[in-house]
Amino acid sequence: MSLFRQSTPTSFSAEEVSSASLASRRALLKMGCACCFALAAPYALADAMTPEVERHLAAAKQAAGTDLEALLVLGRSADPNFKAPTPDLAKLIALSAPPPGKAFDNLYFVGGKWVSAWALTTSDGIILFDAMNNDDDAERTIEQGLKTLGLDPSHVKTIIVTHGHGDHYGGAGHFARKYGSRVVLSETDWTMMETKLEFDHPLWGRPPKRDVGVADGGKVRLGDATVDILITPGHTMGTISPIFEVRSGSQKHRALLWGGTAFNFGRNPDRLQAYVDATARAREIARQQGVDVFISNHSGYDGSVEKLAALASGGANPFVLGAATVERALTVMNECAQAVLTSWKA
Numbered sequence: 001m002s003l004f005r006q007s008t009p010t011s012f013s014a015e016e017v018s019s020a021s022l023a024s025r026r027a028l029l030k031m032g033c034a035c036c037f038a039l040a041a042p043y044a045l046a047d048a049m050t051p052e053v054e055r056h057l058a059a060a061k062q063a064a065g066t067d068l069e070a071l072l073v074l075g076r077s078a079d080p081n082f083k084a085p086t087p088d089l090a091k092l093i094a095l096s097a098p099p100p101g102k103a104f105d106n107l108y109f110v111g112g113k114w115v116s117a118w119a120l121t122t123s124d125g126i127i128l129f130d131a132m133n134n135d136d137d138a139e140r141t142i143e144q145g146l147k148t149l150g151l152d153p154s155h156v157k158t159i160i161v162t163h164g165h166g167d168h169y170g171g172a173g174h175f176a177r178k179y180g181s182r183v184v185l186s187e188t189d190w191t192m193m194e195t196k197l198e199f200d201h202p203l204w205g206r207p208p209k210r211d212v213g214v215a216d217g218g219k220v221r222l223g224d225a226t227v228d229i230l231i232t233p234g235h236t237m238g239t240i241s242p243i244f245e246v247r248s249g250s251q252k253h254r255a256l257l258w259g260g261t262a263f264n265f266g267r268n269p270d271r272l273q274a275y276v277d278a279t280a281r282a283r284e285i286a287r288q289q290g291v292d293v294f295i296s297n298h299s300g301y302d303g304s305v306e307k308l309a310a311l312a313s314g315g316a317n318p319f320v321l322g323a324a325t326v327e328r329a330l331t332v333m334n335e336c337a338q339a340v341l342t343s344w345k346a
């Protein structure tokens with residue numbers, strides 16, 4: 001499919017991660033940014049920033065408007081005085097889960113307060129996007145959530161894990177063992193998980209056994225559903241941002257689930273450049289395909305918990321953002337990434 005042309009190669013390779021010294025891995029772990037979303041205050045412009053950095057941050061702010069402000073946290077580290085907070089993963093994992101909910105006729109939220117899981121129903125079972133932190137999450141939040149919504153957890157045939165961090169793969173083994181669910185990750189992240197995990201935490205389930213590997217432009221099919229695999233390198237080098245159809249009555253929409261948002265890889269310009277390129281490319285693909293739904297695997301970025309509550313009280317579906325807003329979201333992320341990258345080069 002022409003829309004999924006090969007992305008421009010960057011100078012980054014997975015090997016650079018694999019060959020990272022133990023010391024630098026420890027430094028990464030110490031950052032505590034294993035997670036993909038930290039609850040934090042928005043940044044303020046600092047005097048120490050160069051005009052070019054300020055231009056990118058202003059462009060991000062302009063694109064964010066008032067509805068996409070949550071994404072602006074990405075720009076905070078462009079401020080040389082900014083000190084990243086150390087998130088307490090145990091506390092984030094322990095947050096009680098919001099009620100599960102139906103976002104579309106074929107898409108259900110079955111995640112936690114901090115990290116999300118989404119269930120796409122098809123004519124031949126369920127595709128689960130991400131499996132949360134561990135077996136306990138898989139059982140108490142995802143399985144229970146599916147049951148509450150009238151769905152059968154044994155119908156989870158496929159789990160697409162967006163990327164190889166434990167808050168997304170930790171519960172996958174539970175479904176694989178209990179229901180024989182197949183686990184899909186990018187080849188790149190399977191290799192990262194098998195060779196050298198970028199992050200780990202005692203509360204995370206072990207990485208699932210290597211199963212189905214996919215690459216950019218691939219498709220995952222189940223029943224009447226086809227999920228297009230878009231690889232958006234940066235957060236990990238094999239992050240999957242799946243694109244698929246969602247339905248509301250007779251209305252059809254095209255959804256993009258952004259698979260890895262935070263810049264949690266230390267000061268690695270090649271990797272951040274990959275993120276800049278990935279957001280620009282995704283924006284182009286979203287525009288061509290008329291993507292009008294943009295969701296995340298951390299509800300702090302997409303407000304899915306609040307949107308589900310709003311949806312339950314009637315009115316227009318708040319998950320349908322429109323193509324222009326989806327483009328703006330990708331612009332916010334792109335400009336924030338450019339701001340931080342520019343600040344590193346200053």
Ligand SMILES: [Zn+2]
Nearest residue numbers: 034035036165
């Ligand atoms: Zn992550």
